[in-house]
Amino acid sequence: MQVFRLYFKLLNRSLPTIVIYIIVFLVIVVGSSLNAKQNNEKMFKESKVDIAFINYDKNSAFIDGLKDYLGSRCNFKEIEDSKEAIQDALFFRNVSYIVTIPKDFTERFFDGEEVKVQKLSVPESTDSVFIDMAINNYFDKVKLYINHSQSLSEDEIVKSVMKDLSSEVEVEFYSKTAKEEDSSFLINYYNYIVYAMLSTLILGIGAIMISFTELDIRRRNIVTPLSITSFNLQQILGNITFTLGLDVILILFGFFLNGKVLVSQKSLLFILNAVIFSIVSLSIAYLVGILVKSREASNGVANVIGMGSCFISGVFVPKELLGENVLNIAKFTPAYWYTTTNEAVGKLTNHTLENYTGIFQNMLIQFGFAISFFAIALVISKKKSVEVI
Missing domain, CATH: 3.40.1710 (abc type-2 transporter like fold)
Known part of the structure; x- marks a missing residue:
């Protein structure tokens, strides 16, 4: 498992930058969540x-x-x-x-x-x-x-x-879903994961892929006793481990911020959607790692993709405030379908298969993006492998 161990040694070099992005994510989420909580707790009161x-x-x-x-x-x-x-x-x-x-x-x-x-x-x-x-x-x-x-x-x-x-009359509103949890925190928290997922994975995996794909290093790896298949499998295992580890950290942070809300039926759908989006983010990070040639370029791409996706997909700016043309462009990004899924899950009142249909369709669209990015990355990787010989 030499490559697997080397993977995380290389990841340690990018750890300070990754931690900064996670801290920024937490600051944004905490600020947004507290603001949403205050707004939700405000009851109607007559003002003179x-x-x-x-x-x-x-x-x-x-x-x-x-x-x-x-x-x-x-x-x-x-x-x-x-x-x-x-x-x-x-x-x-x-x-x-x-x-x-x-x-x-x-x-x-x-x-x-x-x-x-x-x-x-x-x-x-x-x-x-x-x-x-x-x-x-x-x-x-x-x-x-x-x-x-x-x-x-x-x-x-x-x-x-x-x-x-x-005389005053006390009015109570009753509905079958009266006991359903308030999903505003879940929607806000998991929407902002777009920024953390994309930025962190592009920085981490991008930096590692840059190290592995340097021409001299690839030529040296070819002549080692380690087979190409084993090398690639260990590299894939490292990517998956890093991605799942990030999933666990972000989910645990959400549980720490509001554990009562996260222990619910809806939270499982939010977590599933986040895991799927992490796979999409992994595919994007893998593609970026193959395309870029320096860590500085990787940092720039992480900022552009992370911030850009958040602005046009309804994370930083509500979809209601975005123009039709912007939303049409956003539909070509996986972040749009991810946030749309979160909003649909948050509005769920009856947990039936019929209501889940649109949610699962959006998740499949995200899978389609992941497969497309991986396919493009493999084609480019195949072409670059010719340069090694």
Whole structure:
């Protein structure tokens, strides 16, 4: 096993650079995962909106009730009652919404007339929708009591409406997949493996292949007692060992970061997809090792392929933000099909053979890339072997 031992002696030379790439990968993953976790943990919470309330009507229980109801959802700001002051308040975002109650509004409203409050808001503001819903909700409840409880006074109607509006209902969402784990961490983590796999394997295997494929070294190996078949088998065994070792390290890192998530049915599919992609990365690294002639060139290729694949395949930039032309180009890269598989696995709700069909098809496409790269590498290697003689 001389070649096998030599393989890992050569790998040790590239170990510092490989470790740097793995550390960069971990920093990116941890930062992304923590950010995703914070976003997932954020629950909807009503935030109070700054508004101004201008009343030209007389003081009444109806208007006071509206103001009290809005006060539970808004912060009232005092502004000068002039056109210029109102425009300035909206322009400088001192308030997001200004509601003006016109004269005789209460009387006309209780008489059944179609009356409206005057509203001004910041253009295209979501806050305005929030306030509109609150105002309409209050008015609709009051109209309901006016139409069906004529015997009640204005004060009694307002008290009943405020009591109704203060009631809260607890809502629970139920689905058959309610207990399914949140896959956001798995998708993020395994997507970023694209960078670690490609960069690390190209650096490691590329550097080793460069050493083995130097013309003088190949000529010397030919005259040794070791057969070419044994030499190649030991080299292949070294490549497989290095690749599987990297798989184990990256999977264990993911387990360390979030073990509860990784122990799941989906995680097995993510791991299987990662192992398949590592085979693709191995084929790319093998091809690069045959083509390039220096370690400096190998480092450059590792950066270009690793970073380039991440940018166009949906790792660093979500696919939703990429143009159609970019995605069409990305389909010619195995990283695209790898990340697409991860996203499909993350969306799984029912683990049936029908749902697995598209996932397994994407994995087969990745295998096709691996076979193609290996085939090209063997053809080039065969041509280069002629130069040895």
